[in-house]
Amino acid sequence: GNSVTQMEGPVTLSEEAFLTINCTYTATGYPSLFWYVQYPGEGLQLLLKATKADDKGSNKGFEATYRKETTSFHLEKGSVQVSDSAVYFCALSDRNTGNQFYFGTGTSLTVIP
Amino acid sequence: KAGVTQTPRYLIKTRGQQVTLSCSPISGHRSVSWYQQTPGQGLQFLFEYFSETQRNKGNFPGRFSGRQFSNSRSEMNVSTLELGDSALYLCASSREPTPANYGYTFGSGTRLTVV
Numbered sequence: 333g334n335s336v337t338q339m340e341g342p343v344t345l346s347e348e349a350f351l352t353i354n355c356t357y358t359a360t361g362y363p364s365l366f367w368y369v370q371y372p373g374e375g376l377q378l379l380l381k382a383t384k385a386d387d388k389g390s391n392k393g394f395e396a397t398y399r400k401e402t403t404s405f406h407l408e409k410g411s412v413q414v415s416d417s418a419v420y421f422c423a424l425s426d427r428n429t430g431n432q433f434y435f436g437t438g439t440s441l442t443v444i445p
Numbered sequence: 446k447a448g449v450t451q452t453p454r455y456l457i458k459t460r461g462q463q464v465t466l467s468c469s470p471i472s473g474h475r476s477v478s479w480y481q482q483t484p485g486q487g488l489q490f491l492f493e494y495f496s497e498t499q500r501n502k503g504n505f506p507g508r509f510s511g512r513q514f515s516n517s518r519s520e521m522n523v524s525t526l527e528l529g530d531s532a533l534y535l536c537a538s539s540r541e542p543t544p545a546n547y548g549y550t551f552g553s554g555t556r557l558t559v560v
Contacts (some may be wrong), residue, residue, distance in 0.1 A: 364546055375449070375535050375551035383546055421488065425545035430501040431478065433549070435488040 334359050334429065338422045338436030345443050351409040353439045355396075355422035358403065363424040365389075365398050365405040370419045370438070379407075379420070412443045447471065449538050449552035457558045463524040466555045470517050470538030477519040478549060479511060482533040491534075494519055495542060526559045533557075 339354040357363065364383040368376040380389030385400035394409045405422060422436040450469040458464050470477050479491040490503035494513035511521040517538075523530055533556050537549035 364548075366548055368551075373553070375553045376537075378548045378550070381548055425548075427543055427545035431476065431493050431539075431543060431545045432490045432501055432503070433478075433480075433488075433545075434490075435480075437487045 334363065334424060334426055334434045336422050336424055336434050336436040339439050341419075341438070342440040342442060345412055345441070347414055347443055347445050348411045349443075351407070351412045351416075351441070353407040353420055353422075353441070355405045355407065355436060356403050357405065357422075357424050359424055359426055361426045361428035363426045365396070366423040366425070366433070367394070367396055367405070367407050368421040368423060368435075370421065372418075376421060412441070414443045414445055417441055417443050449474075449536055449550055451534075451536050451552040451555050453555060454553065455556045455558075457560060458526050460526055460528060460559055462526050463522065464526060464557060465520055465522045466534055466536075466557070468519045468521075468536030468538075468552060470519070470536075471540075471550060474538035474540050474550070475517050476539040476542060476544050476549075477513055477517065478537045478544070479519070479521050480535045480537065481505075482535055482554070483531075488535070491521065523557075528559050531557060531559045 366381045367379040380391040382389040382398035388397045419438045478493040492511045493501040513519045533554040535554045537551045541547045
């Protein structure tokens with residue numbers, strides 16, 4: 333079946349540090365991969381996506397590359413800011429099994445000044 | 446541009462009651478999905494609708510139901526509420542008929558507390 337395994341948190345970093353949040357997936361078909369971010373008291377916001385192998389999604393300094401050989405979609409940012417503090421969710425969808433999204437458990441990030 | 450609007454934002458209900466949650470998607474979006482978010486189970490898929498048709502349903506008991514109207518607005522209903530139904534219920538919409546490729550825009554959710 334389809335599933336996403338995400339790095340456990342919480343993660344605490346100093347401002348300007350490098351961020352990596354690991355995400356691996358299991359899929360029966362050809363999934364699209366997503367990173368969503370959730371700020372306190374809010375819904376999920378789409379951060380970036382990749383729809384096929386070797387695609388790189390990027391937005392607001394965040395990047396993730398769809399690696400089919402390692403079934404991974406790790407999120408990276410070169411220099412985090414306090415405003416990046418949030419919960420990050422890795423997700424996959426497989427159009428062959430409908431439009432259901434499968435989410436990881438979320439990784440809480442706190443950036444301290 | 447208005448986002449996905451969910452009402453109410455907060456709700457407190459008693460065990461055994463029923464509840465209806467409402468979602469207004471972004472104008473022009475015809476795909477609507479619902480998710481339940483809890484600390485223990487994370488984000489779990491409830492339903493997916495497109496043009497008033499339920500296309501997919503998650504693994505929830507029959508107490509959970511939903512529908513979509515001709516204007517794409519959607520409602521979900523939970524009958525005979527249980528304590529375990531306490532959660533943040535998120536609605537998401539997409540312009541695309543196959544959101545699997547494009548992603549969804551989520552609302553801020555309805556926080557349901559069952560006492």
